[in-house]
Structure formats: C-alpha cells, structure tokens
Amino acid sequence: MEVKLESFNNWQVIKVCGQIDSKTVGDLRDFIDSELKEDQPVALELTEVPFMSSAGLRTLLTLQRKTVDMGVDLVLVGVSTEIADTMKVTGFYQFFKVVEALENLHGAA
Amino acid sequence: MELERIDNIPTETISGYRVRPGKPLPFGVSSVPGGLNFSVYTSAGTSCTLVLFSRSEMSPLAEIKIPDHYRIGDVYSIAVYDLDYEDIEYGFRIGGPFEPDKGNRFDPTNILMDPYSRVIAGRDEWGVDPDWDRAYQYRSRVAFDDFDWQGDSPLEIDDAKLVIYELHVRSFTKSDTSGVKFKGTYAGIVEKIPYLKALGINAVELMPVFEFDEFENSRTHPDTGEKLYNYWGYSTVAFFAPKAGFASSGRFGMQVDEFKQLVKELHKEGIEVILDVVFNHTAEGNERGPSISFKGLDNKIYYMLTPEGYYFNFSGTGNTLNCNNPVVRNLVLDCLRYWAAEYHIDGFRFDLASILGRDPWGAPLSNPPLLESLAFDPILSSCKLIAEAWDAGGLYQVGTFPAYGRWSEWNGKYRDTARRYLKGDNDQIGQMAQRVQGSPDLYQSNGRSPATSINFITCHDGFTLADLVSFNDKHNEANGENNSDGGNDNYSWNCGAEGWTEDLGIRALRSKQSMNAIGMLMTSRGTPMLLMGDEFGRSQHGNNNAYCIDSEISWVDWSLLESNRSLYEFTQALIRFRHQHECLRINHFDHHGSSHFPSCSFHGTTPWKVDWSPESKQLSWLMSCDNIETGLMDAVYVATNMAHYATWFELPTLPNEYKWQLCFNTGDSDNPCQALPVDFSDSGILAGERSLLIFTVSPRET
Numbered sequence: 001m002e003v004k005l006e007s008f009n010n011w012q013v014i015k016v017c018g019q020i021d022s023k024t025v026g027d028l029r030d031f032i033d034s035e036l037k038e039d040q041p042v043a044l045e046l047t048e049v050p051f052m053s054s055a056g057l058r059t060l061l062t063l064q065r066k067t068v069d070m071g072v073d074l075v076l077v078g079v080s081t082e083i084a085d086t087m088k089v090t091g092f093y094q095f096f097k098v099v100e101a102l103e104n105l106h107g108a109a
Numbered sequence: 110m111e112l113e114r115i116d117n118i119p120t121e122t123i124s125g126y127r128v129r130p131g132k133p134l135p136f137g138v139s140s141v142p143g144g145l146n147f148s149v150y151t152s153a154g155t156s157c158t159l160v161l162f163s164r165s166e167m168s169p170l171a172e173i174k175i176p177d178h179y180r181i182g183d184v185y186s187i188a189v190y191d192l193d194y195e196d197i198e199y200g201f202r203i204g205g206p207f208e209p210d211k212g213n214r215f216d217p218t219n220i221l222m223d224p225y226s227r228v229i230a231g232r233d234e235w236g237v238d239p240d241w242d243r244a245y246q247y248r249s250r251v252a253f254d255d256f257d258w259q260g261d262s263p264l265e266i267d268d269a270k271l272v273i274y275e276l277h278v279r280s281f282t283k284s285d286t287s288g289v290k291f292k293g294t295y296a297g298i299v300e301k302i303p304y305l306k307a308l309g310i311n312a313v314e315l316m317p318v319f320e321f322d323e324f325e326n327s328r329t330h331p332d333t334g335e336k337l338y339n340y341w342g343y344s345t346v347a348f349f350a351p352k353a354g355f356a357s358s359g360r361f362g363m364q365v366d367e368f369k370q371l372v373k374e375l376h377k378e379g380i381e382v383i384l385d386v387v388f389n390h391t392a393e394g395n396e397r398g399p400s401i402s403f404k405g406l407d408n409k410i411y412y413m414l415t416p417e418g419y420y421f422n423f424s425g426t427g428n429t430l431n432c433n434n435p436v437v438r439n440l441v442l443d444c445l446r447y448w449a450a451e452y453h454i455d456g457f458r459f460d461l462a463s464i465l466g467r468d469p470w471g472a473p474l475s476n477p478p479l480l481e482s483l484a485f486d487p488i489l490s491s492c493k494l495i496a497e498a499w500d501a502g503g504l505y506q507v508g509t510f511p512a513y514g515r516w517s518e519w520n521g522k523y524r525d526t527a528r529r530y531l532k533g534d535n536d537q538i539g540q541m542a543q544r545v546q547g548s549p550d551l552y553q554s555n556g557r558s559p560a561t562s563i564n565f566i567t568c569h570d571g572f573t574l575a576d577l578v579s580f581n582d583k584h585n586e587a588n589g590e591n592n593s594d595g596g597n598d599n600y601s602w603n604c605g606a607e608g609w610t611e612d613l614g615i616r617a618l619r620s621k622q623s624m625n626a627i628g629m630l631m632t633s634r635g636t637p638m639l640l641m642g643d644e645f646g647r648s649q650h651g652n653n654n655a656y657c658i659d660s661e662i663s664w665v666d667w668s669l670l671e672s673n674r675s676l677y678e679f680t681q682a683l684i685r686f687r688h689q690h691e692c693l694r695i696n697h698f699d700h701h702g703s704s705h706f707p708s709c710s711f712h713g714t715t716p717w718k719v720d721w722s723p724e725s726k727q728l729s730w731l732m733s734c735d736n737i738e739t740g741l742m743d744a745v746y747v748a749t750n751m752a753h754y755a756t757w758f759e760l761p762t763l764p765n766e767y768k769w770q771l772c773f774n775t776g777d778s779d780n781p782c783q784a785l786p787v788d789f790s791d792s793g794i795l796a797g798e799r800s801l802l803i804f805t806v807s808p809r810e811t
Contacts, residue, residue, distance in 0.1 A: 023193065085290075089367050090366035090367050
C-alpha cells in the first residue's frame with residue numbers, strides 16, 4: 001500500500017493505492033496523524049484500493065471521527081462497488097459522504 | 110501523568126512470542142494493551158497448548174505450550190503480544206487421558222475450537238464445500254466489538270403488545286423473487302424491513318443464527334441427487350458467534366458487524382429481535398461424532414453421560430448438553446448476556462427447553478438452577494424468555510414449565526386446538542374457549558398471564574399455513590428419508606383435494622380457511638406468532654419438515670405476494686386491528702372487563718348461550734375493556750362458524766349509545782376485510798359456511 005498527499009482545489013487529498021488491511025492500516029493511520037492539515041477538507045481517494053478489511057474500515061471510521069472533531073468535511077472518493085457493498089451491509093457507509101471522482105467534490109462539500 | 114501498567118509487560122518468550130501469565134477471566138480471547146489474553150477452562154485436562162494460525166493457513170504459525178504455573182484452578186490463561194488481531198486464528202490442544210468409559214476424551218493431537226469464540230472462520234460462505242483435509246475446521250478468530258450503535262438499545266416492548274414473525278435468515282430472501290440485492294443474508298432482511306413494517310409485526314424471531322455447519326451430516330438424496338444440508342441449523346457449533354454463511358460479508362469475516370447492523374435497523378423501525386437458541390445439544394453428536402470443542406476440553410463436564418460413558422440423547426440428536434452443571438450453566442448465562450449486551454437482542458426462544466430443566470442424569474428438576482438463573486439475571490431482566498416447553502425425551506411441560514414469573518411458552522395446545530377447530534373436528538369448543546382467552550387452564554392457577562402463551566397455528570416445524578389447508582398428509586420425499594421423518598399429527602385438512610388443484614371452489618375454501626386461521630390467531634389473547642410467508646400463502650408443497658432442504662421448497666416465493674394479495678391485505682389489516690384494540694391484548698386473567706361487558710365472554714348462535722356439545726361448530730367471543738383516556742368502551746366480537754353450512758348468529762345487545770360495526774367477514778370472498786368498518790344495524794348476521802366475522806363497536810353520534 002502507498003499513501004500520498006495531493007491537493008485538489010481547496011481539498012487535501014489522501015490518495016491510497018493498494019489493499020488496506022491490518023498489515024497496512026498502521027501506515028495509513030501514521031500518515032493521517034502526521035500529514036493531515038487542520039483547516040482543510042479531506043478527500044480520501046480510494047480508486048486504487050481493491051480491498052479493505054474490517055481493520056481498514058475501522059480506520060476510516062476513526063478518520064471520520066477525527067475530521068468531525070476538526071470541523072472539516074471528509075469525503076470518500078472512488079469507492080469500489082464491492083467495498084461500498086461491504087460498507088453498506090456492515091453499517092459503515094452511512095457515516096460517510098461518498099463521490100465517484102474528485103471532480104464531484106464540490107457537490108459533496 | 111499516565112503510568113504504564115507493569116502487568117502489560119511481557120515476562121518471557123515462548124515459541125518466539127512474548128508472553129506473560131494471563132487473566133483467567135473473561136473466558137475466551139480478550140484484548141489487553143499490546144496483546145491478546147487467552148483463557149480456557151478444563152477440569153480434567155493435564156496440559157494446554159495455544160495453537161496460532163495465520164488466516165486460512167493449513168499449518169500453525171506457532172504452538173505455545175502454556176506453562177503450568179500460568180494455570181489458576183482449572184483455567185489456563187496467557188497473554189500473547191504482537192499478534193495481528195485481524196489475521197490470527199487460534200485453537201487449543203488439551204492433554205489428558207482418553208478413557209471414554211470414564212467419560213474422558215482428551216486427544217492432544219486434535220485442535221479444539223474455543224467455546225467462547227465470537228467469530229468462526231471455516232464456513233465463511235454458505236454452501237461452499239469445506240476442505241475436509243484441514244486438521245482444524247471451525248477456527249476461532251478475534252472479534253471487533255466496537256460497533257457504533259448510535260444510541261440504540263433493546264426496545265423492551267410490552268409482552269402483550271408483541272406480534273412475532275418467525276423467519277429463517279436464508280429462506281426469507283434467497284429466492285430471486287425477493288428482489289433484494291443481498292439474497293439469503295442478514296443484509297437481505299434489512300432490505301425487507303419496509304415490508305415487515307408495513308405488515309405490522311413488531312418482533313422477528315430468527316431461526317438459529319449461532320454458527321452451525323450446514324455440511325453436518327450433509328448427504329445426497331438417493332433419487333434426485335440433490336444435496337441435503339443441515340439447513341435449519343438446530344445444531345450449534347459456536348454459541349457466541351453469528352453464522353458467517355448468513356452474512357454477505359462473511360467472506361471478509363464481518364458477520365458481527367452485519368448482524369449488529371440488522372438489529373440496529375430493525376430497532377429503528379420498532380421491531381424487536383428474538384433469537385431461537387439451541388442449548389440442549391451441540392454439533393459434536395454422540396461417540397461417533399466429531400470432537401470440535403467441548404468433547405476434547407472436558408467431555409464429562411459438558412455432556413450428560415451414562416455410567417459407561419455414552420451420551421444421553423434427550424434431544425434426539427446425539428448428545429445432551431449438561432446444562433445444570435454449574436460450569437455449563439455459566440457458559441449459557443455468559444452467552445445470553447453477551448448477545449443481550451453486545452448485540453442488543455430483545456429475547457430468546459429456547460429450543461427443546463425442557464431439557465434445560467433436567468439434572469445431569471436426566472431427571473426433571475423441580476427448581477432447575479439454569480432456568481432460575483436466567484429468570485433472575487440482571488442483564489437479561491428485560492429480555493423475553495420463551496420456552497419450547499417439551500423435549501425429545503418425553504418431557505411435555507406446556508403449562509408447567511418452571512417459569513419464575515418470567516418465562517413464556519410456545520403453546521403447542523393452542524396450535525393443536527386451533528387446527529382441529531378450524532377443520533371442523535368434534536369436541537373442540539371447550540378447548541377453543543380456553544385457548545382464545547390466553548389458556549387460563551394452563552396459566553392462571555400458577556399466577557401467570559395470557560401473554561405467557563405464545564399462540565401460533567404454524568411455525569417452522571410442520572406445515573405452512575397454505576399447506577395446512579392443502580394437504581391431509583405430509584409429503585416429505587424430498588428429505589430423502591422415505592417420508593418417515595416429520596410429525597404425523599398435523600390436524601390438517603386439504604379442503605377436498607390433496608395438494609395443488611385447479612378446482613376453484615377448493616382454492617377459494619383454502620383461502621378462506623387461511624383467513625379463518627389468521628383471524629382466530631389475531632383475536633386471541635396471548636402473543637400471536639406468524640410463520641414467514643403465511644400471510645401470502647407460502648407453500649412447502651406438503652413438506653412438513655424441510656430441515657435439510659436448501660431450494661425453492663424452503664425459500665419464500667415472493668411472487669405469491671401478488672397472487673395472494675387478498676390474504677396479505679387481510680393479515681395486514683388484522684394485525685393493525687389487533688394493535689388498535691386493547692381489549693384483545695388484556696394481560697390479566699382477573700381483568701374486570703368494561704362498564705358493559707365482562708373482559709371475555711363466550712357466545713353461540715344466540716348471545717350468552719354457547720352450544721358446548723361435542724358436535725358444536727360455532728363459537729363467538731366478545732372481548733371488552735374501557736379506554737381509560739376516552740372513557741369509551743372497546744369491544745370486539747368474533748363469530749366463528751366452522752360448520753359446512755351457513756348459520757345465523759344473533760349479535761349480543763349493545764347499550765344504546767353504541768352500535769356494531771363489521772370489520773372482517775371471511776365469508777365475503779370479494780370483500781373479506783372492510784376498508785372502513787361498516788355500521789351494522791341488524792340484530793344478527795348469516796355467517797357463511799366455515800367463516801369468521803369480526804365486529805367492533807362505535808359510539809352512536811348524538
């Protein structure tokens with residue numbers, strides 16, 4: 001798994017490539033803790049994430065709580081249908097704003 | 110300053126893992142800072158090794174022999190650090206004597222499942238053939254217990270207000286006709302919540318959802334070649350784990366979250382969740398069955414054994430869990446507390462509950478400690494406790510089940526009486542009068558209430574409602590047992606032809622009889638329970654024991670919702686009617702009634718005169734109470750004519766300020782339920798053959 005911080009308009013974009021599971025989730029969490037700016041909305045770009053495990057989804061929820069505390073928006077971008085289905089049936093989906101692509105971000109904010 | 114606890118620091122390394130002595134409680138696996146605590150009980154075992162696997166791997170990652178000085182009493186516990194919670198699977202090897210004649214079956218070559226496992230891997234997707242070469246089949250995993258309930262808690266609906274709907278998770282939405290995305294799963298039920306809400310029920314009772322193995326005793330039908338399963342799942346593998354194969358996310362190990370999401374969504378719509386739990390036996394069978402967990406951990410503690418070490422079989426399925434042993438009793442209590450606290454479960458229905466009242470040698474106890482513990486448990490105090498008050502060993506306790514003021518019962522006598530009255534058997538009027546008022550003959554003298562009686566005419570065991578009125582005999586050939594399985598006392602009547610028919614008269618009569626049954630059920634005191642799909646005529650084609658069938662025979666055919674629309678609408682209207690009329694839900698046998706009528710009175714074709722003779726086929730009941738808020742009388746009059754000819758019923762005289770209104774008439778096939786109650790000024794009404802009519806009262810406008 002690789003994580004990069006990019007930007008799109010006023011959004012800080014965390015772009016993840018690769019599987020998010022218990023083996024990689026620590027790196028993502030460390031990245032978020034160290035790189036996230038306090039005053040900008042956050043987009044988590046997941047187009048290149050083929051699979052997310054239970055631990056991965058829980059980290060997403062931790063990020064969601066963190067952005068709520070910071071008072072900034074969080075949007076998930078490009079969630080695969082399979083991951084979205086898993087998130088829906090397990091109750092995670094309802095906590096997030098989700099858009100298909102970065103270009104759709106304005107409508108979500 | 111936050112101090113780091115010194116008891117979180119590993120003390121030694123075993124098999125490459127940093128460890129320290131664990132905490133004996135809680136049993137099973139629990140999280141400690143930096144590691145996991147494992148704890149397991151064995152009273153006669155002489156050694157314990159924790160076996161760790163990476164997910165799905167054939168060979169262990171490590172085997173950690175728990176040092177003897179880590180044992181306190183009969184409990185081995187160890188904290189292991191630096192484990193990947195999500196990836197790890199674990200089990201135990203327990204050393205000790207293999208002496209079956211003395212009740213000991215220890216075998217350290219076998220890896221045992223943790224009886225407190227909250228997640229089981231190995232049967233992740235329904236019906237996918239397991240790899241039988243694996244030494245370790247049902248693999249304990251670590252659960253995430255951090256679901257966000259967002260303020261949800263058990264609903265605590267008054268017992269007397271419940272309308273229960275019994276369903277099988279897979280059968281409910283597996284058919285393509287269900288129209289849901291996640292077919293046959295917990296998530297599929299969520300998609301059907303709007304339907305359940307519209308129907309008006311306020312509790313679902315789920316057939317077993319504790320992890321079981323659909324491949325247990327699976328076989329092939331000798332004639333058709335069809336695969337036969339342990340479909341219903343009345344054979345528990347792991348009491349603390351939800352069945353993975355019922356979760357669309359089971360292949361990702363997320364069944365815990367998916368099941369909790371189901372409970373949360375049902376609660377949002379005011380629907381309680383009752384679990385059908387099976388504590389009378391386990392999937393380990395008798396001496397020929399597999400050693401999954403209990404057998405290898407402490408055989409003679411967990412099972413009732415003969416002096417020679419064989420298994421008592423009061424369950425009819427091979428073994429009997431030794432529920433009144435204090436250790437086993439605590440396991441049952443821990444389990445139910447876990448489901449109530451962690452899953453917000455509203456109630457439990459206990460399969461063959463009479464077994465839970467037997468002592469270790471099988472004799473019925475007058476004051477069974479397990480049943481008493483459950484009745485007075487602080488965490489379970491608001492949970493419904495429902496007994497199937499009989500067992501396969503001949504104990505039949507409907508009306509005498511040790512209730513401690515808490516337990517209710519599946520009322521098998523209600524089922525049998527209602528069926529016999531419905532088909533026009535003689536000698537049913539007196540019995541029926543008892544059943545309709547909540548079975549005071551069973552529950553009054555011992556201080557219990559009408560809601561003690563779970564009234565039902567059909568349940569998963571036996572015919573569906575449509576089959577009850579379409580078959581005289583069971584047709585269980587699809588089960589591959591030469592039609593020898595399943596009950597023979599069905600009290601069913603096919604209305605003139607066995608099975609499917611083109612005869613419109615017979616079909617109309619069946620539809621009417623179905624409505625009659627639901628009409629009786631919904632106007633009886635006690636707690637009504639419907640079987641899934643009965644509200645639109647679900648059939649199992651005469652199979653009264655489809656425990657092994659994973660096909661359209663078992664699956665709910667949702668296309669019937671349209672073809673049997675009138676039955677659905679009738680049921681829906683009647684459930685609404687029940688919710689509207691408090692007089693049907695009075696939960697005291699000594700209720701004084703209303704200002705004008707007794708609480709429950711019986712009538713015949715003439716008011717206040719019942720023909721109690723054996724041949725009588727007419728019975729009416731009038732239930733009444735005063736509405737405290739409005740001061741008005743609530744009254745419901747139900748006339749039933751189960752004769753094959755029409756009969757005139759004179760209505761009881763009302764006080765001048767009230768008038769009768771007709772709400773339901775199954776004899777009027779075009780219009781069995783009135784959209785709006787119709788004022789009724791005649792002194793009586795002709796009840797058609799085999800018909801049921803329901804009236805209510807309305808104040809006259811002055």
